Amino acid sequence: MASSLTATASSLSRTTATALLSKVQRGLSPLELVYVPHDNWLPQRPRISILDASFNPPTIAHLALATTPASTAADARLFLLSVRNADKVLKPGDATHLQRLDMMLLLARRHRAAVALIDEPTFAGKARVLCTAFPGASVTFLLGFDTLERVLAPRYYGGEALMAAALDTFFSPAQDNARIVCARRGAVSPESQTLARAERFVADGRIELVDIGEAEQTYSSTAVRDAIARGDDSWKQLVTPDIAEYIMGEKLYVAVNE
Numbered sequence: 001m002a003s004s005l006t007a008t009a010s011s012l013s014r015t016t017a018t019a020l021l022s023k024v025q026r027g028l029s030p031l032e033l034v035y036v037p038h039d040n041w042l043p044q045r046p047r048i049s050i051l052d053a054s055f056n057p058p059t060i061a062h063l064a065l066a067t068t069p070a071s072t073a074a075d076a077r078l079f080l081l082s083v084r085n086a087d088k089v090l091k092p093g094d095a096t097h098l099q100r101l102d103m104m105l106l107l108a109r110r111h112r113a114a115v116a117l118i119d120e121p122t123f124a125g126k127a128r129v130l131c132t133a134f135p136g137a138s139v140t141f142l143l144g145f146d147t148l149e150r151v152l153a154p155r156y157y158g159g160e161a162l163m164a165a166a167l168d169t170f171f172s173p174a175q176d177n178a179r180i181v182c183a184r185r186g187a188v189s190p191e192s193q194t195l196a197r198a199e200r201f202v203a204d205g206r207i208e209l210v211d212i213g214e215a216e217q218t219y220s221s222t223a224v225r226d227a228i229a230r231g232d233d234s235w236k237q238l239v240t241p242d243i244a245e246y247i248m249g250e251k252l253y254v255a256v257n258e
């Protein structure tokens with residue numbers, strides 16, 4: 001399937017965003033660039049750092065992850081929203097995909113990131129699509145420890161052997177050449193079984209563990225949604241001011257979303 005990689009740095013109309021979203025949701029395109037920070041945002045053989053998230057809503061932790069010093073060697077930054085999540089489906093009361101795109105764009109404009117939509121739930125699948133779309137690129141995924149646990153869980157691949165093969169393709173310098181920068185998150189112990197599973201990739205420098213701020217480690221989109229639903233204003237400290245304004249303008253999460 002063809003993908004369109006011709007987004008410009010101009011502002012995005014609602015009609016265009018809806019059309020791009022529909023194209024990816026209907027399986028007509030595996031990847032659509034929605035916004036780029038400037039017209040020459042990707043050099044030859046770029047190193048791209050990627051924050052793939054649900055953005056329901058984006059928090060200051062997402063931002064801390066996207067701007068971690070471990071990603072500063074990258075030539076370009078990409079915020080990625082998957083129309084298919086490995087675990088979650090859209091629930092009543094959640095932000096719609098278009099609202100998530102709006103919020104991603106608010107962050108992207110401030111932090112010189114591109115924004116794209118993808119139709120791939122797993123990181124192995126995302127890397128494949130990105131490497132096809134951007135030949136010669138090396139991709140680094142920025143994620144939290146809870147997500148690293150799921151990257152290393154056989155249930156997402158159909159078993160141990162298939163996971164081993166998928167991760168070999170994902171990390172191999174001769175193939176998709178991907179890397180992971182993983183932020184420790186809240187109460188999750190770095191001594192867990194996950195790290196034992198990741199040992200080889202950590203030793204090879206393919207997975208790097210980092211810390212974001214002590215406070216930011218504890219933030220989550222769930223905490224924002226739950227606080228709004230119970231009328232507790234503390235959520236505003238977990239997001240940037242423009243995201244807070246957007247959430248209030250759209251009256252997001254006021255109903256309990258269970």
Ligand SMILES: Nc1ncnc2c1ncn2[C@@H]1O[C@H](COP(=O)(O)OP(=O)(O)OP(=O)(O)O)[C@@H](O)[C@H]1O
Nearest residue numbers: 053054055061143144147185216217219220221222
């Ligand atoms: N506080 C945090 N510390 C480290 N990583 C984080 C933090 N918040 C989110 N992440 C990481 O960012 C990526 C996207 O997260 P996601 O959009 O699911 O946010 P979330 O806060 O976990 O959402 P929800 O609360 O709705 O489950 C994931 O890899 C997740 O681990």
Ligand SMILES: NC(=O)c1ccc[n+]([C@@H]2O[C@H](COP(=O)(O)O)[C@@H](O)[C@H]2O)c1
Nearest residue numbers: 053054082085086121122123150151156
């Ligand atoms: N094994 C995997 O590659 C794997 C497992 C779980 C989630 N994911 C992805 O991680 C991203 C963030 O997911 P959550 O919003 O559930 O944290 C999503 O794109 C999701 O599909 C990937």
